[in-house]
Amino acid sequence: MIGEARIVKLDNLTLLVIMVGTILAMSIFLPERFLTVTNFQSMSSQFPEYGLFAMAIMLTMITGGIDLSVVSVANLSGVAGALVLASHVKAQAMGISPGTIIFLAILAALVVSLICGWFNGLLITAVGVPAIIATLGTNGLFMGIAIILTEGHGIRGFPEEFLFIGSGTILGIPMPLIIFIGVALLVSLMLKKSAQGFKMYMLGSSPLVTRFSGISNNRVIVKTYLMSGLLAGIAAIIIISRVNSMRPGYGYAYLLLAVLLAILGGTNPEGGRGGVLGLCMAIVILQVLQSGLNILSFSPFLKKFIWGLILILFMVVNYYQTNGWPMRNLVRGGVKTGAS
Amino acid sequence: MISKLFQRNETYLFFVIMAFSFFVTVMNPSFLTVENMFDLVKSSxxxxxxxxxxxxxxxxxxxxxxxxxxxxxxxxxxxxxxxxxxxxxxxxxxxxxxxxxxxxxxxxxxxxxxxxxxxxxxxxxxxxxxxxxxxxxxxxxxxxxxxxxxxxxxxxxxxxxxxxxxxxxxxxxxxxxxxxxxxxxxxxxxxxxxxxxxxxxxxxxxxxxxxxxxxxxxxxxxxxxxxxxxxxxxxxxxxxxxxxxxxxxxxVDTELLRVIAAVVIGGARITGGSGTLTGTLLGVIMMVILEKNLVLIGLSSYWHQFFIGLVIVLGVSITYYQSKRQNRRNLLFTD
Structure with a gap:
């Protein structure tokens, strides 16, 4: 336990150094375009979407699984919410207030996301399909339902008031950021203080041990995927409000970014390790880098290339941090032979 | 010998393919022609x-x-x-x-x-x-x-x-x-x-x-x-x-998903070195025949993605549920 705790701290420290480093570098090299209120506002309304996806993937990774269906869940819940919203003109004619419509739309999106999460959890526990392949399948399934519902077209025409969630600000702080911080605090609390959180870490470390300690693995897993679905649903609400329309297929590139962020944030894909703090720092690092690449007008292809590279690099760094750096072993080995 | 054959995924898949081909041929006689088969082989x-x-x-x-x-x-x-x-x-x-x-x-x-x-x-x-x-x-x-x-x-x-x-x-x-x-x-x-x-x-x-x-x-x-x-x-x-x-x-992501769908309905599992080449090929045949005849069942092209997802989910569910039951019978705790 002590060793484990030390590793997590070390990881977060590394992330902190990198985070401060990137922010400093950006401020020094691109001060007039990076250090502006507009840039910070645009940055903090961009990341909550994929940040929530990353948080969902992190939760499932902590239990040793993975949820590859988050983007599709968001698409499907987004379509559900958008369908309700798009009926607002008709509904208002019938005397239903826009507030009620917005409430119903949010409810619809969240309920759909919970159903998706529950379905994933059921496939993994009751049917016994490994998470990786189960969510790969539901990824296609959920997106497919979204396409059928919209027949491939975008849905637009939302009530004016709804757009506040995605583009409004409170005291200059964008709403998506406020939602993200609220969710992040809740998830962090859940992981660190609740029985469910504790069980999730234990399950990820050794499912066999939790099973024989009288913990119902299945219940822990289903709850985890319910939460992961819900996070995707919240992301969906932010997305449809910010984009002001819903078109199935939105955000396919977010999946790579979300997995990258989860791993960058110190989550162990084998399970048992990860946390909100590390994830948030990883998100800041990536968003700052992204904004830098945008300012330097890099092509999206180059960005794709860079994200892939960072993902692999970080996996390598993670590996060496847990298994020891090769050079250090070499030096130690050298000293040993020298002494004998 | 026969009973062993019926324990295999491939046997069921083969019969499903046969039944479906029969159904399609009844609906559309030009399906089961040499020319159409040659076309299918080329495109798939x-x-x-x-x-x-x-x-x-x-x-x-x-x-x-x-x-x-x-x-x-x-x-x-x-x-x-x-x-x-x-x-x-x-x-x-x-x-x-x-x-x-x-x-x-x-x-x-x-x-x-x-x-x-x-x-x-x-x-x-x-x-x-x-x-x-x-x-x-x-x-x-x-x-x-x-x-x-x-x-x-x-x-x-x-x-x-x-x-x-x-x-x-x-x-x-x-x-x-x-x-x-x-x-x-x-x-x-x-x-x-x-x-x-x-x-x-x-x-x-x-x-x-x-x-x-x-x-x-x-x-x-x-x-x-x-x-x-x-x-x-x-x-x-x-x-x-x-x-x-x-x-x-x-x-296209659909190409990726189509291939995965074909392989998993062929019975190959991610958790262990199981699965056969025959199963994979039958999975491909199944997938191709189904896809080519979606319209025949009365589904528009919007259903395509949903359909592939459904095939994957159903395919893996059958495969893994079988092994889960088998493990439980043998008191194997794979969790």
């Missing part, structure tokens, strides 16, 4: 080769999702190299495409074997690296039929068997079928008659045991991912010859 042999590649990866307990990126990279680099050199040679195109594919596969293998990373996450990263690098360093412009070297078009039209319709016009079995047959036999031979094949099953079944039994794991994984890259390279050239158009942006 590329997918079959990718399915075999994905299947070999699954056997070693790795999900490799980089094959669409590798196929497009091999194809686009090969066709550009041919145009730049002014050579019109199909063997050279295959050589370049397969070399590119094998190199990319080896890159995957390096990360997977050296750092014991999950294949899915590695290939998620590398497929973005490969595709990003292709678009940044090689080009983004599509190559039209007009600019395409002649050899590809000739390859796409080449038949190994030519038959005549009643009105005297000719149709034939594409040379793709031979290529596919070659890949099937090669893979079958490697998997069932070489030590390398046994080591793939062993690594997939139990990594630690395979290691202690003395299998060279690193070499096995390099072969597996190199072979996936090699087959993707072949598919790249075949696909180009089929559609006579090379667009480096053309990497």
């Amino acid at each position: 042999s590329g997918m079959a080769i990718l399915a075999i590649a994905f299947f070999v990866g699954l056997l070693s307990r790795g999900i490799d999702i980089s094959f669409p990126a590798i196929a497009i990279a091999g194809q686009y680099i090969a066709v550009n190299a041919l145009i730049a050199m002014g050579v019109d040679s199909l063997p050279l195109a295959f050589l370049i495409s397969c070399a590119v594919g094998t190199a990319m596969g080896a890159t995957n293998a390096f990360f997977i074997s050296s750092f014991r990373m999950q294949a899915l996450i590695v290939t998620l990263g590398t497929s973005n690296i490969f595709h990003g690098a292709l678009l940044v360093f090689v080009g983004t412009r599509a190559i039209n039929t007009g600019k395409l070297p002649h050899c590809f078009k000739a390859f796409g039209h080449m038949n190994v068997l030519t038959l005549a319709r009643p009105d005297g016009t000719l149709y034939g079995l594409s040379v793709f079928a031979v290529l596919l047959l070659f890949v099937i036999i090669l893979t079958w031979f490697i998997l069932n008659h070489t030590l390398l094949g046994k080591s793939i099953y062993a690594v997939g079944g139990n990594y630690e045991s395979a290691k202690r039994a003395g299998f060279n794991i690193k070499r096995t994984l390099f072969f597996v991912y190199g072979y996936i890259g090699f087959l993707s390279g072949i598919m790249g050239v075949m696909h180009l010859s089929l559609i006579r158009y090379s667009n480096p942006n053309y990497i």
Whole structure:
């Protein structure tokens, strides 16, 4: 336990150094375009979407699984919410207030996301399909339902008031950021203080041990995927409000970014390790880098290339941090032979 | 003997295919004609080769999702190299495409074997690296039929068997079928008659045991991912010859999902070195017949993606539920 705790701290420290480093570098090299209120506002309304996806993937990774269906869940819940919203003109004619419509739309999106999460959890526990392949399948399934519902077209025409969630600000702080911080605090609390959180870490470390300690693995897993679905649903609400329309297929590139962020944030894909703090720092690092690449007008292809590279690099760094750096072993080995 | 046959996934799949073909033929008699079968073989042999590649990866307990990126990279680099050199040679195109594919596969293998990373996450990263690098360093412009070297078009039209319709016009079995047959036999031979094949099953079944039994794991994984890259390279050239158009942006997720769907309904499992080549091929046939006849069942094209997802979910559910029940009967706690 002590060793484990030390590793997590070390990881977060590394992330902190990198985070401060990137922010400093950006401020020094691109001060007039990076250090502006507009840039910070645009940055903090961009990341909550994929940040929530990353948080969902992190939760499932902590239990040793993975949820590859988050983007599709968001698409499907987004379509559900958008369908309700798009009926607002008709509904208002019938005397239903826009507030009620917005409430119903949010409810619809969240309920759909919970159903998706529950379905994933059921496939993994009751049917016994490994998470990786189960969510790969539901990824296609959920997106497919979204396409059928919209027949491939975008849905637009939302009530004016709804757009506040995605583009409004409170005291200059964008709403998506406020939602993200609220969710992040809740998830962090859940992981660190609740029985469910504790069980999730234990399950990820050794499912066999939790099973024989009288913990119902299945219940822990289903709850985890319910939460992961819900996070995707919240992301969906932010997305449809910010984009002001819903078109199935939105955000396919977010999946790579979300997995990258989860791993960058110190989550162990084998399970048992990860946390909100590390994830948030990883998100800041990536968003700052992204904004830098945008300012330097890099092509999206180059960005794709860079994200892939960072993902692999970080996996390598993670590996060496847990298994020891090769050079250090070499030096130690050298000293040993020298002494004998 | 018979009862053993009925315990196998492949048997059920075979009967489902038969029943469905019968249904389709009743609805549409032109389905079960030699000409239509030849067409199906030609248009789906590329997918079959990718399915075999994905299947070999699954056997070693790795999900490799980089094959669409590798196929497009091999194809686009090969066709550009041919145009730049002014050579019109199909063997050279295959050589370049397969070399590119094998190199990319080896890159995957390096990360997977050296750092014991999950294949899915590695290939998620590398497929973005490969595709990003292709678009940044090689080009983004599509190559039209007009600019395409002649050899590809000739390859796409080449038949190994030519038959005549009643009105005297000719149709034939594409040379793709031979290529596919070659890949099937090669893979079958490697998997069932070489030590390398046994080591793939062993690594997939139990990594630690395979290691202690003395299998060279690193070499096995390099072969597996190199072979996936090699087959993707072949598919790249075949696909180009089929559609006579090379667009480096053309990497569709549906291609990935279709292949995965075919392999998982064939009964291959990610948790252990199980599954057969026959199952995979039956899965491909099932998938192709179903897809081609979606409209016949009364479903519009919007249903396509949903349908593939459904097939994957149902396929894996059946496969894993069976093994879950079996494990419980044997008091095996796999959790």
